[in-house]
Amino acid sequence: MMSDSFDVDAPLILAVAPTGGRKTKTDHPAIPVTIEECARTAAACREAGAAMIHLHVRDADLRHSLDAVTYKDAIAAVERETGGDMIIQMTTEALGIYRPEEQMAAVREVRPEAVSVAIRELCPAEESVVPFGDFLRWLAQEGIAPQFILYSPEECESFADLCRRGVVPYERPFVLFVLGRYKPGQNSVPADLLPFIQASGERMLDWAICAFGPREGACALTAAALGGHARVGFENNIYLADGTVAPDNAALVRQIVDAARLLGRAPADAGRARDHLGRP
Secondary structure, three states, X not given: OHHHHOOOOOOEOEEEOOOOOOOOOOOOOOOOOOHHHHHHHHHHHXXXXXXXXXXXXXXXXXXXXXXXXXXXXXXXHHHHHHOOOOEEEEEOOXXXXXXXXXXXXXXXXHOOOEEEEEHHHHOOOHHHHHHHHHHHHHHHHHOOEEEEEEOOHHHHHHHHHHHHOOOOOOOOOEEEEEEOOOOOOOOOOHHHXXXXXXXXXXXXXXXXXXXXXXXXXHHHHHHHHOOOEEEEOOOOOOEOOOOOEOOOHHHHHXXXXXXXXXXXXXXXXXXXXXXXXXXX
């Protein structure tokens, strides 16, 4: 996969995941939890070099939500603050609250530009394959760009099987390798990427990583060096590479941009990212 997909001139697509569905301002005072805070954070991260925002929204009690009206309002706010110069990726994350049919229904109502979908949540068993395939075909028809979240090398193999069976209707799907788990004390390291690469073999993929803890930046740069892309941000990590607490999400983006230039990977803006991923 590396030899086929690596291009020294390919732009580096950086996504920011600024809030997630779990953290609050007790975790960091700059965690954006309101629509307005998320929109301002998106603009700051775009200026720092992020082409995409992985957007979560909260309900009135600041809990994780997939409410379509809230999502539409949040997307409109981000578009206003960024001038439309950022890919806005909706999440379908269940967080123990939503069933697969509710997750997919939310996307159908919101109709975002992009969406992340976890294979383990939306296609956990054989009986899930047909509705999941129907959903993916609808995404393709609507021009909504999915990113497939894979939490383990075993999930890479399951995803490959779905591709072989024609359930995934994309020649070059965009995937996210999650290097670690949401648990206290989780600290990802660059070597965590290797089993995912091995499991993916020579299949043609566009891939990115997200990681946990202060080596998030090292993991992102390892991905960049191997031709991949990266997602960083307070959802998974609040620390800079030197172990100090980052002042905001933009600082996590900026340190990757600065270091990635040494690898010859200039950050993509939203336009180049859309072109690379085959988006209009």
